[in-house]
Each structure stands twice: as C-alpha cells, then as structure tokens.
Amino acid sequence: MAALFEEIDSRASALGEISLRRRRIPAFGNRDIYEVKLGDEYLMSSMFVEAEEALSTLGLAAVKGDKLSVVVGGLGLGYTAVAALKDERIADLFVVEALDTVIGWHKDELVPLGKILNADSRNHYVLGSFFDLGTSPSTGFAPDSKGKKFDAILLDIDHSPTEFLNAANAGFYTTENLALMADQLKPAGVFAMWSQNLPEQGFEDLLKTVFEKVDSHVVSFYNPFQDGESTNSVYVCVKAA
Template sequence: MSLLFEEIDSQPSPLGEISLRRRRIPALGDRDIYEVKLGEEFLMSSMFVEAEEALSTLGLAAVKGDNLKVVVGGLGLGYTAVAALKDERISELLVVEALDTVIGWHRDELVPLGKILNADPRNRYVHGSFFDLATAPEAGFDPNSAGKKFDAILLDIDHSPTEYLNESNAGFYTTENLARMAEQLKPQGVFAMWSQNLPEERFEALLRTVFETVASHVVSFYNPFLNGESTNSVYVCVKGATIERKK
C-alpha cells in the first residue's frame, strides 16, 4: 500500500464491483480524500461536496415548520445526510440506500461521517431501492410505518435527470411516478434533487406537472484540477394541494 493511496474495501454489488478508497494529493494539502468507484466509474469524492451539502440546505430552507421528518435518497459519503442533521428542526431522518455495502461503511465508520451519523439518534438507515419505495406510496419509505408522510425528500442518486446510475432508474422521471413520490409528502412538502449538470428546461417543465413551484439553483465550487470553478445544480420543488393520482 502506498502512503498516498489505500483501497479500504471492495465488494460485489448488483450494479458491479463497488470500492472505497482513500488517497492523499500533496498539492492539495494535509487531508485524506475518500472516493467511491463502481467498476471503473467514479461515483463520488470527498473533494467536492458543496453541492451535496447545498441539496440539504437549499431543500430544507424551503420547508416550513418544526418537528420535520425527512428522507435522503442515496447515502454516498454521508455529506447530504450530515448537512441535513445540522437543521435542528429535524426530528427524524431516513437515509435510503440500495447498496448494503455503503451502509456498512458508515455503520463500521470506515468513512469519516459514519461516526456523526451513527451518534445522532434522529438518523436511521433504510436498505432498499429509493425508486421502488418512492413509487409505492401505500407502503412508503419507512418500513416501520406504512404510508408515512414526510416534510422533505432529498434525492442524490443519478448523475442528472437524463444520466442514470442504472438505466432502470429512467422510469422514475415521469409525471406519474413523480406524483407517486409526491403523495408521500405533506402539503407544502419539498422535493429537492441534485444534478451534476446545469438546470435542464425539459426537466423543470416535467417537475411543474407535479409541483406547485419549481426553482433551480446553480452551485459553484472551486475545482483544483481545472484551476477554476465547476458547477452542479439543485432543483427545489414545493408541493401544493394534495395530489390525487388516477387509480
């Protein structure tokens, strides 16, 4: 093992081999950088977390009230979930993750934010497909409480609304399935979603078929590899009156 690189874990998954790595880049200072790869594809890095954190801060800023119950879709390296828990209004956070290996990294504290999440009694991991749970409102996200309603759903799984971690996810991005998910939100509840791309007008139009208001935010952050700025996006949608889905 190089002092500058370590593969912490590698496990098979339904999507392919998933691995957790830690590296040092001397030019970037004295810090560990954690990375997750799926096969040969980089899924996430602790080097760039501003937009993942903004998903929580922007999404929750649009939520009114206290005693909030929130769902995070996609655990990743934990940055969205930890940012959400900084909001003292949250009483319950469900983090839905399809890959048990990723949950295990956090439970075993192989990643830095696992310790924070494990120590917070408001946090609970749910092993399951976000997309399956989102489109089954009668059962819903909470395995202990069928049909529970939430104040916010924060989603960071696919690369963008048109670039999918798994092609089977594409079916979620329709009026029908977004409406199924919205049934699990309380009135005036918020759905927010991260994207690696700039806002896409066609997706904004799709969101407006379900949600009363839709706002898109561009999140800029410094990218040392480019010696300049990179951008991601966060969509924030607010539910209006109760949506009645056709049976």
C-alpha cells in the same frame, strides 16, 4: 507520511464491484480524500461536496415548520445526510440506500462521517431502492411506519435527470412516478434533487407537471484541477398546500 493511496474495501454488489478508497492528492493539501467507485465509474468523492451539502441546505430552507421528517435518497459518503442533521428542526431522517455495503461502511465507521451519523438518534438507515419505495406510497420510505408522510425528500443518486447510475432508473422521471413520490410528501412538502449538470429546461417543465413551485439553483465551487469554478445544480420543488 501517509500512503498516497489505499483501497479500504471492495465487494460485489447487485450493480457490480463497489470499492471504497482513500488517497492523498497534492492539490488538496494534507488531507485524505475518500472516493467510491462502481466498477470503473466514480460514484462519489470527498474532493467536492459543496453541492451535496447544498442539496440539504437549499431543500430544507424551503420547508416550513418544525419536528420535520425527512428522506435522503442515496447515502454516498454521508455529506447530504450530515448537512441535513445540522437543521435542528429535524426529528427523523431516513437515509435510503440500495447497497448494504455502503450502509456497512458507515455503520463500521470506515468513512469519516459514519461516526456522526451513528451518534445521532434521529438518523435511520433504510436498505432499499429509493425508486421502488418512492413509487409505492402504501409502503413508503419508513419501514416501521407504512404510508408515513414527509416534510422533504432530498435525492442524490443519478448523475443528472438524463444521465443515470442505472439505466432502470430512467423510468422514475415521469409525471406519473414523480406524482407517486409526491404523494408521500405532506401539503407544501419539498422535493429537492442534485444534478452534476446545469439546470435542464426539459426537466424543470416535467417537475412543473407535479409541483406548484420549481426553482433551480446553480452551486459553484473552486476546482483546483481547473484553477477555476465548477458547477452543479439543485432543483427545489414545493408541493401545493
């Protein structure tokens, strides 16, 4: 019988102690659940990944063309990145992560999806702050190709547009900074973002100051702890052509 709990790794980071854990939860049957904690706060769990995957599928569904260059903001446990790579149109995927420990877990294959990401030559890990790179178009998200334009940017870092992983992230959610990020998109490029909450009208209105089209999608999934559905949301925005 597998152990019900194991701490795989724990290290100091610029944001505090970050840890990777594996556990078994009877409600989820005979499978391992991986989770990432920052201090006492849960950042990511493999219990519920439907919305993280939907960030890629919904975002990329709005992108036209092929040989796509795509950015994923926030590596987490890799679910958004792996879902993106299932789209055969992608030529390059740049996964931006601020914590080298999280990238290391994937490179060392301490998390299940690390093996998939490492084996795909289209995948590139980028160590850096999404918010700093996103508001610096002259530098941009691709370290070896400054000023590169992308077909899509998929963001999953903060809990919601109004609940931040780090208080410093709040300054990103303005017309000025969203426009700087949008400068890194090609014409008709797509920005998509995950949120743990239902769509917020105030954020939709903010997005409309930068993007030509804004749609919000509610993603439902079964939650055995509540014996019912839970919801997250994904915002999908299209830049003017």
